[in-house]
């Protein structure tokens with residue numbers, strides 16, 4: 001889908017956030033970008049989204065470059081419009097493309113249903129819990145049926161029980177939607193549980209230290225699987241070695 | 245608990261009246277509350293008409309300031325050029341003391357009512373303008389990124405993100421500017437004096453002070469203060485109601 005080729009990003013002021021980074025994204029893959037904070041994970045995600053441009057290197061898309069709606073983005077905060085209902089928040093990406101309300105509503109309700117929010121269509125963000133707000137945010141990213149879903153530490157601010165539930169539900173959503181997911185996290189457990197491929201990053205300057213492939217089932221039961229604990233240990237060792 | 249402010253007020257008034265009487269303070273220095281009420285009762289229609297006149301100027305100025313301040317803030321947020329052109333003038337207007345330019349405005353505008361409105365608008369303009377401008381820029385950068393990601397046009401970002409984000413700021417500005425519009429109206433009336441629009445409350449205060457009708461002067465002052473308090477609470481309540489209706493800040 002996308003080849004990130006020897007990409008570097010130096011911010012004005014001289015911070016080298018990313019150096020010589022190469023990465024391939026395949027169709028229907030689930031990649032975790034894992035690393036300590038400040039190692040350039042968000043920078044890489046923004047470059048992939050086209051929200052920022054690399055200082056060096058290239059981003060090569062297979063076929064046509066992405067159009068608006070081909071990429072969904074979920075931030076650490078739900079970043080909903082506080083004055084709009086859940087429904088209107090999910091409607092937003094379609095509205096910006098000129099889709100009429102009546103045309104959009106079936107898609108909006110399908111997206112809300114997919115994240116388990118049927119019945120909360122007219123609720124305002126203020127009336128929803130943190131986990132539910134994040135679900136609205138995910139529904140908003142899914143409503144355009146993106147080929148690529150980018151998520152920047154989306155569950156980092158949630159309590160552990162809510163986080164586990166959302167992680168399991170995200171796997172279902174991913175399998176149903178069939179899109180590629182790039183999931184930024186600083187949690188080894190989260191990366192090991194979710195990803196098909198774990199990409200380890202190290203800071204100053206940010207770069208990719210290692211890639212690891214998961215042999216686990218992408219399912220909720222995986223958390224109890226001894227192989228999951230083993231994978232967590234393997235990633236931890238690799239991280240220690242990379243940071244040493 | 246809720247009656248505490250009223251109770252405190254009554255107590256203060258009683259103390260005031262007692263002090264004035266016991267110390268034998270002459271009425272032309274400090275009248276007691278009863279003398280002030282009597283002065284009001286002597287000519288309620290005249291004083292209330294003057295209050296209406298001043299409030300008329302206040303509301304006209306507030307409306308002008310809301311339209312101009314809002315529109316200029318939007319123009320500034322939509323275009324760098326407009327920002328470069330408007331900002332220094334807005335600041336210049338804000339730091340110029342009204343009494344210094346009011347005489348000029350009164351001469352230039354000619355029509356007395358309009359001249360007062362222009363003066364009060366100048367005072368009321370800046371808080372509305374400044375708070376609306378910061379409200380338009382208040383949306384978190386992630387939301388701006390999101391609009392960018394979905395290929396939003398500039399007018400779409402304005403209509404669906406910036407304007408709604410600015411609404412609470414605009415309403416706060418309106419509340420602050422309401423009080424300032426009243427102050428501006430009074431100051432302009434004072435500067436205009438009898439040559440101006442000789443019917444506002446400030447004119448009544450001047451007139452009463454020339455005639456040493458100090459209780460009447462106080463009565464006019466009390467009306468003015470009450471009007472300011474009501475204006476402040478009223479605009480605050482309207483703002484709250486609008487935000488509540490919208491359902492979210």
Ligand SMILES: Nc1ncnc2c1ncn2[C@@H]1O[C@H](COP(=O)(O)OP(=O)(O)O)[C@@H](O)[C@H]1O
Pocket residue numbers: 011012013015016017035036037038039040041042043044206
């Ligand atoms: N817009 C920016 N301007 C300057 N420096 C930045 C900017 N964005 C990020 N950085 C710096 O780049 C480095 C990597 O940041 P980031 O990609 O946000 O890391 P992460 O998401 O892994 O925590 C950090 O040192 C950060 O301070």
Ligand SMILES: [Mg+2]
Pocket residue numbers: 041042043152
């Ligand atoms: Mg980050």
